[in-house]
Amino acid sequence: MSDKGCYSCDQTMEQLHSYVDRELNDFEMADVKKHLDDCPPCEQHFEFNLQVKRLVHTKGCPEKAPRALIEKILSNFKQA
Helix, strand or coil, X not given: CCCCCCCCHXXXXXXXXXXXXXXXXXXHHHHHHHHHHHCHHHHHHHHHHHHHHHHHHHXXXXXXXXXXXXXXXXXXXXXC
16 A cells, blocks of 8 residues: 555554554654555554553553662662
8 A cells, every 4th residue: 555645564564563653743643554554454453552562551560669779779870
């Protein structure tokens, strides 16, 4: 798909992770969405990436770092 004003498959794939994470500006989000709406193969990649992100979010490491470690890391950042 190479409509003027719309991303190509390659451009969409380059932006896909940022799109999933909502890190693009409004115009980029709209261009990626338009492409995904018109391109089933890219839409499948998007759905896969979205499911992976959800899986990692829900099944990721449930343990928290010890408070002392967190404080030490934050202290090192303040000194830098």
